[in-house]
Amino acid sequence: MKRWIDVIILIVVMVLILPSLIVAIFSKRDSTVPPPIFQPGEEEESIKVKESDGAAYYDEPTITLYNHYSKALEPMPLEEYVEGVLAAEMPASFEMEALKAQAVAARTLAVRKMKASGGxxxxxxxxxxxxSQYSHCQAWIPKSQQEKNWGNKYEENAQRIHRAVGETRGYIMTYNDKPIEVFFYSTSNGKTEDSAEVFSAALPYYTIVDSPGEESAPRFRETFSFTNKKFAEIFKGKSPKSGLSAGNLKESIKILNRTESGRVGTLMVGDIKIKATDFRVMYGLNSTDFSFRYEGDKIYIDTVGYGHGVGMSQTGANAMALAGKGFTEILKHYYRGVKLQIFL
Ligand SMILES: [Zn+2]
Structure with missing residues (x-):
């Protein structure tokens, strides 16, 4: 009889206690290792991220912002900061998945800069x-400015921004387990640019990729015009010994090479060899994909795209979202080989 009791006890242990023990061990492991949403080499498919997915692992940090509106240092929760960036950096009318991609990009940039994480x-x-200066760190606007910008669309837009940030809460892009250096811009010329062509660093996640759907952007093609005199003056202001004058522009300006993405690499202006990225700044051009036309006493510079071209094109991201792509696909497209994971 005692033997039967032993067998029953053994069965109880095997059937009831063992499985729950295994579950307990594995769920403990789950709670210490947050799941990346995607990793390099995974299928390019849309992965739905629920707000709750990373919540258990995410301990929201505080970020200290220098606010150019109040001219003061303002500590605030990271996610609140990201909402102010998203409101400033991308039109709130853009597709939700594009807004979510931008939210991840903004959060990644912030985390990489944060001193608490080694920035x-x-x-x-x-x-x-x-x-909060767009030309230095990244643009951020306070609620008062959002109300001014959006007028009677404020409630609707603020809700969209809040949703895009909430649905990507805590997620950043990493490479070798470090937050990546994030670049984005308005509109490409149809291809992104290699980071080495624009910035000194050749970052592995910035290779040239196609970026279709850019033509819809209002500034996709724009022409800048200068009188020959003005053009020469601007150049001589920086390089007095170029030999350039209002009368010799056409024979003095020569594009030396274009990058693989079709943007100008370097050009000769008079006797001076200049990088297109510097030339762009000098004349306030939209991009480095430009060409020249000469008519009478004027020079015309036709540009394609708006921005440096490295990383995510916001117009391209919106086009991908309109074509049904999710934010994970958008990010994987523009930032090659990165991991999307919760910031710990
Ligand atoms: Zn700054």
Whole structure:
């Protein structure tokens, strides 16, 4: 009889206790290792991310912003900061999946700069992780400015921004387990640019990829015009010994080479060899994909695209979203070989 009791006890242990023990062990492991949403080499498919997916692992940090509106340092929860960036960096009318991709890009840029995670902070404002200046860290606008920008669309737009940030809550892009250096811009010329052509660093996740659907952007093609005199003056202001004059522009300007993406690499202006990225800044051009036309006493510069071309094109992201792609696919397309994971 006692033997039967032993067998029953053994069965109870095997059937009831063992499985729950195994579940307990594995769920404990699950709670310490957050799941990346995608990894390099995974299928390019749309992966739905629920707000709750990373919530258990995400301990939201505080970021210190230098706010150019209040001219003060303002500590705030990271996600609140990302909402202010998204409101400033992308039209709220863009597709939800494009907004979500932009939210991840903005969050990644912020985390990489944060001193608490080993970043340099904002180098213009002591004590700040980031500042609200678009040309230095990334654009950020307070609620008061959002109300001004959006008028009677404020409630609707604020909700869209809140949703895009909430549905990507805590997620950043990493490479070798570090937040990537994020670049994005408005509109490409149909292809993205290699980071080495624009910035000094050749980053492995910035290779040239196609970026269709850019033609819809209002500034996709724009022409800049200068009188020959003005053009020569601007150049001589930087390089007095170029030999350039209002009378010799046509024979003095020569594009030396274009990059693989079709943008100008370097050009000769008079006797001066200049990088297209510097030339773009000098004349306030939309992009480095440009060509020249000469008519009478004027020079015309036709540009394609708007921005440096490295990383995600916002117009391209919106086009992908309109074509039914999710934000994970958008990010994987523009940032090659990165991982999307919760910031720990
Ligand atoms: Zn800054």
């Amino acid at each position: 340099s902070g904002c180098t213009n404002h002591k004590g700040a992780d980031v500042c």
